[in-house]
Amino acid sequence: MAVKNAGIRDVAQLAGVSVTTVSHVLNETPHTRVSEDTRERVRHAAKTLGYGPNRMAQALRTNRSGLIGLLSEEIATTPHAGRIILGAQNAAREHDLTLVIINTEREADGTSHREDVQALIDRQVDAVLYATMYHRTVSLPPNLQGIPAVLIDSTDRAGIVPAVVPDEVGGAVAAVAHLVEAGHTRIGFLNNDDDVPATHLRLAGYRRVLEENGIPFDERLVLSAPSETLPGYGLAREMLGRSDRPTALFCYNDRMAMGAYRAAAELGLDIPRDLSVVGFDNQELIAANLFPGLTTVALPHYEMGAWAVETLVRLLHDDADPRRLSDEPTLLDCPLVVRDSVAAPRTD
Amino acid sequence: MAVKNAGIRDVAQLAGVSVTTVSHVLNETPHTRVSEDTRERVRHAAKTLGYGPNRMAQALRTNRSGLIGLLSEEIATTPHAGRIILGAQNAAREHDLTLVIINTEREADGTSHREDVQALIDRQVDAVLYATMYHRTVSLPPNLQGIPAVLIDSTDRAGIVPAVVPDEVGGAVAAVAHLVEAGHTRIGFLNNDDDVPATHLRLAGYRRVLEENGIPFDERLVLSAPSETLPGYGLAREMLGRSDRPTALFCYNDRMAMGAYRAAAELGLDIPRDLSVVGFDNQELIAANLFPGLTTVALPHYEMGAWAVETLVRLLHDDADPRRLSDEPTLLDCPLVVRDSVAAPRTD
DNA sequence: TTGAAAGCGCTAACAT
DNA sequence: ATGTTAGCGCTTTCAA
Numbered sequence: 132m133a134v135k136n137a138g139i140r141d142v143a144q145l146a147g148v149s150v151t152t153v154s155h156v157l158n159e160t161p162h163t164r165v166s167e168d169t170r171e172r173v174r175h176a177a178k179t180l181g182y183g184p185n186r187m188a189q190a191l192r193t194n195r196s197g198l199i200g201l202l203s204e205e206i207a208t209t210p211h212a213g214r215i216i217l218g219a220q221n222a223a224r225e226h227d228l229t230l231v232i233i234n235t236e237r238e239a240d241g242t243s244h245r246e247d248v249q250a251l252i253d254r255q256v257d258a259v260l261y262a263t264m265y266h267r268t269v270s271l272p273p274n275l276q277g278i279p280a281v282l283i284d285s286t287d288r289a290g291i292v293p294a295v296v297p298d299e300v301g302g303a304v305a306a307v308a309h310l311v312e313a314g315h316t317r318i319g320f321l322n323n324d325d326d327v328p329a330t331h332l333r334l335a336g337y338r339r340v341l342e343e344n345g346i347p348f349d350e351r352l353v354l355s356a357p358s359e360t361l362p363g364y365g366l367a368r369e370m371l372g373r374s375d376r377p378t379a380l381f382c383y384n385d386r387m388a389m390g391a392y393r394a395a396a397e398l399g400l401d402i403p404r405d406l407s408v409v410g411f412d413n414q415e416l417i418a419a420n421l422f423p424g425l426t427t428v429a430l431p432h433y434e435m436g437a438w439a440v441e442t443l444v445r446l447l448h449d450d451a452d453p454r455r456l457s458d459e460p461t462l463l464d465c466p467l468v469v470r471d472s473v474a475a476p477r478t479d
Numbered sequence: 480m481a482v483k484n485a486g487i488r489d490v491a492q493l494a495g496v497s498v499t500t501v502s503h504v505l506n507e508t509p510h511t512r513v514s515e516d517t518r519e520r521v522r523h524a525a526k527t528l529g530y531g532p533n534r535m536a537q538a539l540r541t542n543r544s545g546l547i548g549l550l551s552e553e554i555a556t557t558p559h560a561g562r563i564i565l566g567a568q569n570a571a572r573e574h575d576l577t578l579v580i581i582n583t584e585r586e587a588d589g590t591s592h593r594e595d596v597q598a599l600i601d602r603q604v605d606a607v608l609y610a611t612m613y614h615r616t617v618s619l620p621p622n623l624q625g626i627p628a629v630l631i632d633s634t635d636r637a638g639i640v641p642a643v644v645p646d647e648v649g650g651a652v653a654a655v656a657h658l659v660e661a662g663h664t665r666i667g668f669l670n671n672d673d674d675v676p677a678t679h680l681r682l683a684g685y686r687r688v689l690e691e692n693g694i695p696f697d698e699r700l701v702l703s704a705p706s707e708t709l710p711g712y713g714l715a716r717e718m719l720g721r722s723d724r725p726t727a728l729f730c731y732n733d734r735m736a737m738g739a740y741r742a743a744a745e746l747g748l749d750i751p752r753d754l755s756v757v758g759f760d761n762q763e764l765i766a767a768n769l770f771p772g773l774t775t776v777a778l779p780h781y782e783m784g785a786w787a788v789e790t791l792v793r794l795l796h797d798d799a800d801p802r803r804l805s806d807e808p809t810l811l812d813c814p815l816v817v818r819d820s821v822a823a824p825r826t827d
Numbered sequence: 828t829t830g831a832a833a834g835c836g837c838t839a840a841c842a843t
Numbered sequence: 844a845t846g847t848t849a850g851c852g853c854t855t856t857c858a859a
Contacts, residue, residue, distance in 0.1 A: 138836060149846045154838060164844055183601045187538040188836035191851050196535060197602075198579075206561045206568075208763075213554045213561055220554075220582050229602050231546075231579050234568050253531045254545075254577050360768040389768055396744060415556075416764040420708040420737055486852060497830045502854060512828055536852035539835050 137180035146176035153177070157184070190255065198229050199443060200251035200259040202244070206234045208264065210414065211432050215262050215283055218436025226444050231256060237264065245272040252278060258443045261285075262436075266296050266328050279446040281439040284432075286460045293442050294460040295435045299329050302428040302465025303336025303381070306409040309426070309467055310379045311344050314475040315407060317352065319377035321366045321387050324355035330383070333411065337381060358383050363390025371398050371406070378476035379407035385417040388425055388472075403474035413468050424470030431463040438463065485528035494524035501525070505532070538603065546577050547791060548599035548607040550592070554582045556612065558762070559780050563610050563631055566784025574792050579604060585612065593620040600626060606791045609633070610784075614644050614676050627794040629787040632780075634676075634808045641790050642808040643783045647677050650776040650813025651684025651729070654757045657774070657815055658727045659692050662823040663755060665700065667725035669714045669735050672703035678731070681759065685729060706731050711738025719746050719754070726824035727755040733765040736773055736820075751822035761816050772818030779811040786811060 142157075143150045148169060155163045156173040165173075176182075190196040201219055206212045216232065223230045231254065235247045251259050252274065262283035263269060270288045271280070282294035310318050320337050323330045334353070341348050354370055356362030363386060370376060371394055382388035388410035392402065400406045402423055410418060410427035418425040438461065490505075491498045496517060503511045504521040513521075524530075538544040549567055554560045564580065571578045579602065583595045599607050600622065610631035611617060617633045619640060630642035658666050668685050671678045682701070689696050702718055704710035711734060718724060719742055730736035736758035740750065748754045750771055758766060758775035766773040786809065 139838095140836085150837080151839080151847080152845060155845090158838085160839085166844065169844080185539070185836050186601070186603050187535050187544060188851090189838080190535040191533070191539050191835090191853085192837045192839085194851075206565050208558065208561070210556065210558050210561070213556070213558070216580065217554050217582050220580060224581075224598075229579050231577050232564065232568060233572075234565050250572075253534070255534050360770070364770070386764075386768055393770055414764060416734075416762060417768070420734055420765070422708070422712070422741055487854095488852085498853080499830055499832095499855080500828090503829090506854085508854090514828065517828080533852050536835090537854080539837085539851090540853045540855085542835075 136185075137182045139182070139184070141180055142173065142176045142182050145180060146172045148173060196255040196257055197227065198231050198254065198256045199223060199440070200254070200256035201230055201232045201262060202235055202247050202251065202259060203232060203262045204235055204237045204264045206232070210416070211264060211430065212262070214432035215436040218433035218438075219260060219440050220436075222437040222440035222444075226440070228257075228440070228444070245274060248272045248274050258447055260436075260439050260443065261292075262439075266299065268328070279443055281442050281446070282460075283435050283439045290458070293446070295438045295442070295463060296328075296460045297430050297435070297465050298462035299332035299465065300336040300339070301462070302411065302430075302467075303333040304340055305465065305467040306411065306428050307337050307340040307381055309469070309473060310381065310407060310409060311340060311346070313379070313407060313473050315377075315379040316344075316346050317349075317375075317377040317476075318346075318379045318381055319352045319354070319370045321363055321370070321380060321382045321391060322353060322355045323358040323383040323387075325358065330355075333383060352377055356387075358387055360386045360390040360393075363387030364393050365390070367391035367394035368397070371395065371400060378405075379473070380409070382408065382410045384412045385410040385414045385425060385427055386412075388427070389417055389421060392421055392425075403472050405477060407473040407476070409473060418468070418470065421472075423472050426470045426472045427468050428465050429468050430465060434463050484533075485530045487530070487532070489528055490521065490524045490530050493528060494520045496521060544603040544605055545575065546579050546602065546604045547571060547788070548602070548604035549578055549580045549610060550583055550595050550599065550607060551580060551610045552583055552585045552612045554580070558764070559612060559778065560610070562780035563784040566781035566786075567608060567788050568784075570785040570788035570792075574788070576605075576788070576792070593622060596620045596622050606795055608784075608787050608791065609640075610787075614647065616676070627791055629790050629794070630808075631783050631787045638806070641794070643786045643790070643811060644676075644808045645778050645783070645813050646810035647680035647813065648684040648687070649810070650759065650778075650815075651681040652688050653813065653815040654729055654759065654776050655685050655688035657817070657821060658729065658755060658757060659688060659694070661727075661755060661821050663725075663727040664692075664694050665697075665723070665725040665824075666694075666727045666729055667700045667702070667718045669711055669718070669728060669730045669739065670701060670703045671706040671731040671735075673706065678703075681731060700725055704735075706735055708734045708738040708741075711735030712741050713738070715739035715742035716745070719743065719748060726753075727821070728757070730756065730758045732760045733758040733762045733773060733775055734760075736775070737765055737769060740769055740773075751820050753825060755821040755824070757821060766816070766818065769820075771820050774818045774820045775816050776813050777816050778813060782811050 139150050143153045156170050220230050258279035263285040269285045280292050286294045354366040410425050413427045413429035418427045487498050491501045504518050568578050581595050606627040611633040618636045628640050634642045702714040758773050761775045761777035766775045
């Protein structure tokens, strides 16, 4: 802890008032009338002494720690967690809240999450943010019941806690529409083969755009595999090796797109001249460093982090009914990030 | 804050002892003799009630918050910050410390860092971790003086605060030695052109290995450019286009290596048959997804985070002299991560 | 071997 | 319009 700083009574003494007055002035306590003159004296004294309230004393007294816990899976694996943390942290700062972070194992055995939540509760956090690393449905640890909570990038199986997730359909629509606008009608989709929401929702977005543009759905243009580079490569080889190969590829994520780049290179296909490619996730390390730069869809991790904190604040402050907020998970926009991997199809 | 939990007096009452005894038993206060019988009763009562101490009250009383602040640059940009956070968080948990995180702008104008440090101090953190996103020398905000601090991935210009940085030379030595062991003697180095420690230290490691193996240093084999994919590509094109091109490339980082991969592909050079490549940083997203997998050197971010917390704990606990610890920054190992981009040079 | 009580710095109910 | 004071839950000195 810092050096023995000035306390509220020092301020009171210097300003020649009581501690009550200091407290009232500095906290701008409502329904309390203090002359503007006194207020000024107090504020001046506080500044002179470099006074800042002792948060621990405040917390003890008010039963509010000002701490909010972020339980995050696999902080270390992707930059996604970083974006969530950043968004949450910035929003928290706005509300004078402090973010404490606990890393947790993915999915684990369930008791692990329970213990992590408990660790947070034991540390007197006012509320908890529960973030998963990819969009899915989870069962919450039971001890999360007693405390305000918001889910990030996942939805509560029981539907009792507010949640925010990416608008996967919207993102896929943006990606495929971009391809259609460029003139493509034969658009392949390299999909994930996991049974997670994104798999189904991105496919739904793909189909919707085709439908809206009167392009018949061709199931031969949709291939699935694990969402990694190598399987993406394999799928792309397969689809691009056909005589009636598509002129554009929508990939489940940037890693699969990276595999598609390699397949295209091996087949002598130039991106974007011979083949347009759109990815998903906007992992800078891949998307910006591929050549040509990969046009892709960004996941709103920063925004989800910020939204979650704002929602928590509302829960804490207005004492709003969480059920109201948790009827439907909130969808956040997945904007298209245009780089250089899309062009009109060749016409020769 | 959580539900109105049991307090120490509840435990005392249930165990039929005073709060003093409960405190002594639960904290295992030294020099205090309580009969084993009583201890057992107290522990049992505590467990029965699910008692956990109120951290805020403890903090207020002991003047120790148990909070340690991590000031980190650009949390969102790379997974590196995630590794630091993870290492710090795990070490913190071991010592029953809680990590609070503040993101800060890179370098900024200096006052920004000052304010961020102040925000942490205002929140009663017991100590602060100051992490930069790449290895460099910094001037610390003045308000960091009053509080135990440790630097991660940077060194203090004034040399007054303990610091931990990667062993860049050792990492480069491992990388180049790996190449030499594979049989290479013409090894190109695509270096960064920024004036940062890593630039000079990795070059030093490169030279040391050559020297130790009696390989003459050829300055034409060292090219510099910004440490990004595109410049890396340019450098590789240049060096690999020569008739006496090297048989192996050591790259300043994985992004430059990614550029080298493209150059090699364009020149019809197969990796690793015609060209071996080693990177630096071990950015999974790149290194593991490139084809073939990139052999590279890992930065010890996790370990630095953990080391920093351990050091902080020693500072806090043993009240050790920080000057002792800060004479020389501690170097942590940069281990080689072998994948598939290195082979013996062609002999035809 | 155990307990009573003061007090950490603050907020807020109640007095004036 | 401003002040007095109890008490948040705990640790720790001192006494028994």
